[in-house]
Amino acid sequence: MCGIVGYVGTKDAAPLIVDGLRKLEYRGYDSAGVAVHAGKGIEIVRALGKLVNLSVALEKHPLLGTTGIGHTRWATHGRPSEINAHPHASGPVAVVHNGIIENHVALRLELEGLGVRFLSDTDTEIVAHLVARELAVAPGKVSLFVAAQAALRRVVGAYAIAVVSKDEPDVIVVARSGSPLVVGLGQGETLCGSDIPALLAHTRDVVFLEDGDVAELRASGVRIETVAGEAVTRPVKHIDWSHVQAERGGYKHFMLKEIHEQPEVVEATLRGRIDLAEGDVYAGEMGVPPEVARTIQRVYFVACGTSHHAAIAGRYWVEQLAKVPAVVELASEVRYRDPIFFPTDLVVAISQSGETADTMAAVKSAKAAGARILALSNVVDSAIPRSADGALYTHAGPEIGVASTKCFTTQLAALLLLAVYLGRRRETLPKERAQAVLQALWETPALMREVLGDADYMHLIAKRIAKATDVLFLGRGLGFPIALEGALKLKEISYAHAEGYAAGEMKHGPIALIDERMPIVVVCPKDAQYDKTFSNIQEVCAREGQVIAIATRGDEQMLEVAQHIVWIPAARDEVLPLLTVLPCQLLSYFVASLKGNDVDQPRNLAKTVTVE
Numbered sequence: 001m002c003g004i005v006g007y008v009g010t011k012d013a014a015p016l017i018v019d020g021l022r023k024l025e026y027r028g029y030d031s032a033g034v035a036v037h038a039g040k041g042i043e044i045v046r047a048l049g050k051l052v053n054l055s056v057a058l059e060k061h062p063l064l065g066t067t068g069i070g071h072t073r074w075a076t077h078g079r080p081s082e083i084n085a086h087p088h089a090s091g092p093v094a095v096v097h098n099g100i101i102e103n104h105v106a107l108r109l110e111l112e113g114l115g116v117r118f119l120s121d122t123d124t125e126i127v128a129h130l131v132a133r134e135l136a137v138a139p140g141k142v143s144l145f146v147a148a149q150a151a152l153r154r155v156v157g158a159y160a161i162a163v164v165s166k167d168e169p170d171v172i173v174v175a176r177s178g179s180p181l182v183v184g185l186g187q188g189e190t191l192c193g194s195d196i197p198a199l200l201a202h203t204r205d206v207v208f209l210e211d212g213d214v215a216e217l218r219a220s221g222v223r224i225e226t227v228a229g230e231a232v233t234r235p236v237k238h239i240d241w242s243h244v245q246a247e248r249g250g251y252k253h254f255m256l257k258e259i260h261e262q263p264e265v266v267e268a269t270l271r272g273r274i275d276l277a278e279g280d281v282y283a284g285e286m287g288v289p290p291e292v293a294r295t296i297q298r299v300y301f302v303a304c305g306t307s308h309h310a311a312i313a314g315r316y317w318v319e320q321l322a323k324v325p326a327v328v329e330l331a332s333e334v335r336y337r338d339p340i341f342f343p344t345d346l347v348v349a350i351s352q353s354g355e356t357a358d359t360m361a362a363v364k365s366a367k368a369a370g371a372r373i374l375a376l377s378n379v380v381d382s383a384i385p386r387s388a389d390g391a392l393y394t395h396a397g398p399e400i401g402v403a404s405t406k407c408f409t410t411q412l413a414a415l416l417l418l419a420v421y422l423g424r425r426r427e428t429l430p431k432e433r434a435q436a437v438l439q440a441l442w443e444t445p446a447l448m449r450e451v452l453g454d455a456d457y458m459h460l461i462a463k464r465i466a467k468a469t470d471v472l473f474l475g476r477g478l479g480f481p482i483a484l485e486g487a488l489k490l491k492e493i494s495y496a497h498a499e500g501y502a503a504g505e506m507k508h509g510p511i512a513l514i515d516e517r518m519p520i521v522v523v524c525p526k527d528a529q530y531d532k533t534f535s536n537i538q539e540v541c542a543r544e545g546q547v548i549a550i551a552t553r554g555d556e557q558m559l560e561v562a563q564h565i566v567w568i569p570a571a572r573d574e575v576l577p578l579l580t581v582l583p584c585q586l587l588s589y590f591v592a593s594l595k596g597n598d599v600d601q602p603r604n605l606a607k608t609v610t611v612e
C-alpha cells in the first residue's frame with residue numbers, strides 16, 4: 001500500500017521525509033519520490049525501486065527546503081516506473097496520493113478534452129491537474145486549501161492526498177476519504193503520514209483525520225474543514241506505542257492486522273468496478289475483452305494453495321452465473337500431465353504474488369496451446385500478469401503475514417466480479433440477478449466488519465481446541481473451498497493436523513476419525529445446501545464429535561446440535577464465502593498465537609514459492 005509523508009517546519013525536509021518513508025517500508029512499494037519547496041518553486045525527485053535508489057537520486061539532485069511531501073508507491077493504476085512514481089505535478093502544484101479514484105476515466109477524458117496532457121498512467125495525476133485548474137481560476141486569489149477542496153469535490157473514490165504549491169511555501173494541504181492519514185503535531189513543525197511509524201521520531205501527539213476532512217498544515221499547527229468547507233475539530237491523541245507495535249497498527253501480529261483489514265481491501269477491490277444501476281461490471285477493469293468473454297468455451301483455473309481454494313469458489317460462480325463449463329487444476333500438477341488446452345479456453349491464473357513458479361509453468365503450457373490467459377494477481381506487473389493477455393488486479397496491498405488472508409478474500413471478490421462480467425456478456429445472467437449479486441457484494445465489507453467484531457469469541461473457542469492434534473473442516477458448495485482454506489490456515493500456523501473435506505464426502509471415509517476428542521468445524525450458513533450440511537452435523541453429533549458451527553444468526557435448530565456456534569449475518573449465497581472464511585482465519589490465528597508460534601513466519605514456509 002502506498003505510503004505518504006509530509007513535513008513543514010524549520011528543518012531540512014527531504015531527509016526527514018525519506019526517513020519517514022523508510023518507517024513505512026513494511027507497507028510495501030515499488031517506487032518512491034519526494035517534492036520539496038526549494039525557494040523558487042517545487043522540485044521533484046523520483047526513483048523506481050527501493051528507497052536507496054531515491055537516496056542516490058537525492059545525492060545527485062539535493063532538494064533543499066523546509067516544506068515537502070514524499071511517497072512510496074504500490075502500483076494500482078499504471079505499471080511500476082519512474083514516470084508513474086509520485087509526486088505528480090501540474091503547474092505550481094505537486095501531489096501524492098494513496099487510494100483509488102473511481103471516476104478517473106471520466107475525469108481524464110474531460111481534462112484531455114480541455115487540452116491537458118498527461119505524463120503518467122496514474123489516476124493521481126488527475127488530482128494535480130484539478131487542483132492546478134482551480135488555482136488558475138483566479139491566480140493569486142485562491143488558496144491551495146480552497147483549491148484542493150474544490151478539486152476533491154469532483155473526485156469519487158478512496159484517497160489520502162498531500163499537496164504542496166509553489167505559491168504557498170509554508171503550507172501542505174492534506175485530505176482523506178477512505179484511506180488513512182494522520183497528522184503529527186511537533187514543536188514548531190507539523191507532519192503527516194499514512195501511518196503512525198512515520199511520525200514517531202518527531203512527535204507522539206497526533207490527529208487522526210476522518211473521511212471527508214481537508215487540513216491545512218503549517219509549522220504552527222493544523223486547521224481542518226470538511227470538503228464542503230465546514231470547520232471541524234478533531235481530538236489530539238497521545239500515542240505510546242513502540243515502533244514495532246505501530247507498524248502492526250497496534251495488533252500483535254501482521255496476520256491479525258491483515259485479517260482486520262479485509263473489509264477495507266475488499267472495498268478497494270470493488271471500488272470503481274461496479275455499475276449497480278446496470279447490474280454490470282466495467283469491462284476496462286476485467287482484463288478480458290467483451291468479444292472474448294462472449295466466445296470462450298471453457299474457463300480453466302490454475303493456482304496453488306490458498307489461491308487454488310479461491311479458484312474453486314470461482315468455478316462455482318462462473319458455472320452458476322455465466323453458465324460456462326469451468327475446471328480447476330492445481331498448477332503444480334498441470335505440468336506433470338498432458339493437459340489439454342484449447343484456443344477457446346480462458347485460463348485464469350490466480351496468484352497473489354504473481355510469481356509462483358508452478359502457476360507460471362501452467363501458464364506457459366496453456367499459452368503454448370494458444371489459450372487466452374487472464375492473470376488474477378495482487379502485484380501489478382509481476383511475472384504472471386506480464387506473461388498473460390490481460391490482468392485483473394486485487395487491491396489488498398502487500399500481505400506480510402506468510403499465511404494468506406486478505407489476498408484470499410480480495411481474490412474471491414474479484415472472481416465474483418469476473419463471473420458477473422462473463423454472465424452479462426454471454427446474456428446468461430439477467431440484469432436483476434446481477435444487480436442483486438453486485439448489491440450484496442458491495443454490502444459485504446460492512447458484514448465482514450460485523451463478523452470481525454466477534455473476534456473475542458473465536459479466541460475463546462481457540463482456547464478450547466488449542467490442544468487438539470486433529471481438526472476436521474467440512475463444507476458444501478461454496479462452503480467447500482472455505483473448509484479447505486480453514487484447514488490449510490490451521491495447519492500452516494498452528495502446526496495441528498487439519499483436513500478440509502466436502503461435507504458430502506464425510507461418509508466416504510473421514511467419519512471413521514470422529515470421536516469425542518475430534519473438533520469439527522462445519523461451514524453451515526443458511527444457503528441452498530443448508531439442509532444437507534445440517535444432516536452431516538447430526539451425523540457428527542451421533543458420534544460425539546465436538547461441532548463448531550459457522551452458522552447464520554437466528555438459526556435456532558443449530559443451538560440444539562453444535563457445542564459452539566459462530567454467527568455470521570444473513571447474506572445472499574454468492575457472497576457467503578467472504579464471511580464464512582473469517583472465523584476460520586481467526587480460529588487458526590488464535591490457536592497459533594496461544595501456542596506461542598511464530599504466526600507471521602511459520603516454520604518451513606515461504607511467502608512466494610519461486611521453485612517448483
Ligand code: F6R
Nearest residue numbers: 305306307351352353356403404
Ligand atoms: C497459504 C498461502 C499459500 C499461497 C500459495 C500460492 O496461506 O499463502 O498457499 O496461497 O503459495 O501463492 P500465490 O497466490 O502467490 O501464487
